[in-house]
Amino acid sequence: MKYIDLDFLEAEFDTIQQNFNSGTPFRWCTFDGIFKSSEAELVLNAYPAVEDGKWDGTTYLDQKNKFQKTKFESGSVFDAVFAELNSDEFLGWLQRVTKLEDKIIGDANLFGGGLHQSINGAFLNVHVDYNIHPETQFHRRLNTIVYMNKEWKDEYNGHLELWDLSNNNKVQIAQVAPEFNRCVMFETNEISFHGHPKPLNTPEGINRKSLATYYYTKTRPESEIAQDHNTIYVNTEGVAGSVKRITSGVKALLERINKK
Known part of the structure; x- marks a missing residue:
């Protein structure tokens, strides 16, 4: 593979597998270096600017200032990268790491995934994902997110938060900085709560960049x-979270009115 560093993934397989399968209350892990160092630079440099007008922008009650792109020119960097992330070779590696009982299936159309880019003020409230692909009816089982942000500072916010909300709990179990070439993998089920609810506080020209791929199986355990x-x-933020939702909802409404 040109972009994914399979040699690294095989060398670190035992550690990644152990970390993933020991995650609670849902399985998850994070590691750096999914892309080869030189190729990761190519991926970052190929990232299109938000201003190029070819992104789908989204602002709703529970997310703000997020841009998404799922269609790429044939032969382009991102066409090749997402092909590798959905390749049989990488899917086989994921199968071994996750030990899922059914065959993992990729999604070449990148429904809900693809390139993501968020600008100052952006947030994505804590949530669990849709559980059934609307076209294939396959069960969503695994998220893989690769962050592409160099020298990310804590004051920018934008950290991925993982939460335990099972059995009346309300505990943040992890906070992951969206650093360059960092991969986060977590299973998708009814308790895999995650998001980045704190609005970005980034200077002009610095956006939160990531690549997201979601994986499926034809069935899943009866208990899930x-x-x-x-x-x-x-x-997860109390009154401040409610105010934030209302403000974002007003922005979304105004955007839709202005488009008419």
């Missing part, structure tokens, strides 16, 4: 099956 649902958001 739930009624089909879309993204389910929760408020």
Whole structure:
């Protein structure tokens, strides 16, 4: 593979597998170096600017100032990168790491995934993801996010938060800085709550960049099956979170009015 460093992934396989399968209350892990060092630079340099007008911008009650891109020119850097992230070779590695009982299936159309870029003020409230792909009806089982941000500072916010909200808990179990070439993997189920609810506080010209790929199986354990649902958001910030939702909702409404 040109971009994914399979030699590194195999060398670190035991550690990554152990970390992933020991994550609680849902399985997760993080590691640096999924892309080869030189190729990671190519990926970063190929990242299109938000201003190029080819992004799908989204602002709603529970997310703000997030841009997404899922279509790429044939032969381009991102066409090749996402092809590798959905390749049989990488899917086989994921299968061995996660020990999922059914065959892992990629999504070449990148529904909900692809390139993500968030600008100053952006947030994504804590949530669990939709559980069924709307076109294939496959079960969503695994998220892989690769961050592409050099010298990210804590004061920028934008850290991925993982939460335990099971059995009446309300505990943040991890906070992951979105550093350059850092991969976060976590299983997707009814308790895999995650997000970056704190609005970005970035200077002009610095955006939060990531590549997201989601993986599926045709079935899942009976104990994990739930009624089909879309993204389910929760408020982990109390009154401040409620105010933030209202403000974001007003912005979204005004954007839609101005487009008419």
